[in-house]
Amino acid sequence: MATLSRTNGTATEIREPKRLNVARIITWIVVGFMVFITLFPFYWVLRTALTDPDFGTLFAHASDLLPTNATLFNFERVLGMIDPSTIVGQESANLSAGTINFWVYLRNSFIVAGLVTFGQTLFSSMAAYAFARFKFPLRDQIFFVYLTGLMIPGIVLFIPNFVLIKQLGLIGTFAGIVAPGFLMSPFAIFFMRQFFISLNKDLEEAAMLDGATAFGVFWRIAIPLMRGPLLTLGLLTFIGAWNEYLWPFLVGRDESVRVLTVALNVFKSQTPQGAPDWAGLMAGTTVSIVPTILLFIFFGRRVVDSIQFSGFK
């Protein structure tokens, strides 16, 4: 600001660019700070995961910016490459007593998120196509009722759905975890309907004239044209299903179907109280973050664009 007041007496054409530069520098500093705040915790997780898990070492080097005695030991433990029972002596004292084979949880998370993404995207697209293209009684009313489903808080549905899954004997199965999201989500139908409505009908009508069935037109013409929106919807659905905690925790606590989010919290609560197994925990956290980071690297721009779209629905 001092620069500004000093230039006060000079001509406008000299003052203007200087003022803008100061504003730009301040803006960059603020943005840079926000980027730092956003990224630093991720670095710190990685740094901790690579650090010697011994409590004394962690304590003595708590603020070192680089990992102390860098090691892959924590990743090996978390990925089941080392049998926990073979870790003996002083070092085992503060390591988690929990089962830490993250491969199983990683696989389970992929199965759950994959199935939900497949079913929800397919069946929601079919419904969206019908709402956009076919004329049938009560069409708009049914669509409106679907949309009200967006407003019901999760917990209202979780309790009766939990009871239903229990009565069906599906607690502790993938079917039980996947069922509520497999056939539809109001958002997915709404999202796809917007794109089908704005799709030019000429191609579909031409195919009809050539004798294609309506399902053939949907499957061979409309769906291929929707590759972009479908990929976006698939990504958002996958990330949402991957991140889910409460529902898989309620119905899928069994080891065999436990997903990463649930496993991570179980792992945390099994660590000895006074001195938690931070290095192990952070290695588990890193492993859980990797798939999302990969999706982000390959499809980041698409995710950003789709979020911007969702604000204007």
Add this chain to the structure above:
Amino acid sequence: MAAIKLPASSQPGQSGLIGRLANNQVLLGYLFILPSMIGFIVFFALPAIRSVIISFHEWNLLTDAEFVGLANYQDIFSDDRFWRSLQITVTYVMWNIPVQTVLAVVIAVFLERISNSSLLRGIMILPWLMPNVIVAMLFVWLLDPTLGLVNIFLQNIGIGKQAFFGDPNQAIASVAGVNIWRHMGYNAILIYAGLKTIPRSLYEAATVDGANLWEQFWGITLPLLRPVLVFVLVTSVIGSFQIFDTIAVATEGGPAGATRTIIVYIYEQVFERRINMGVATAASVVLFAILITVTIIQTRYLRAGQSDLADYQ
């Protein structure tokens, strides 16, 4: 919304009963929405109704449900723990929403001024792509009383270590801080998209009239952002009232019930105290009613659906 013009069934390729059925719009429409309809009825509509029905019963899942009228609602309203959980939830929302929204606006405005980079925007939404459980885990580690980097930093600059999640007076604000970190970038990207819709010419005209950046922000940017801000506020308030995952990882409702929000209260009714589905569903119905009321007030007060853009042109 107009449906595809279907050719008359007498045309070549459309003859025969199968051909006519395959192109019957009414039949096709219902066929296409059938899977989603099953999903909606089984996992949205019926559970919502069932929640209300269960809330009038005393039921522990093992013996038959017994009709008790409004007794569960009376139980809740005379339960101090319920009122306390409501108060904690509102406190959480009051910490969470204002800070998060202001930061999101600041990030969006600054980002929009200096950069079109989708990489920068991508980085800002990275925390939002992560599961709540993982984000909570990051901060449990960063805010750890003995080894957490934040506490070491606070000690070094003379403020001294804080208990954060472990202090009844700081716990709920700490949980809010975690979710501000997770959501500010996501909301900033929504607002950023809103900024892109404001015509440049308005700023140019204002500059000619001698308005400085600060005046332009209050006079042009903020009023024209209202539709996006309404979307951001309504959706984030609804989400904020349902806070659970972060608490499940970071504090489990403690210390001394300081983070027992409404969903934690409901969860305890189902799984930790005497199993009481009636009280749990009654509380979830009350939460639904609160959310509807808050949403209606917000959309009325914020004049959702109206744009001020016309006033400027």
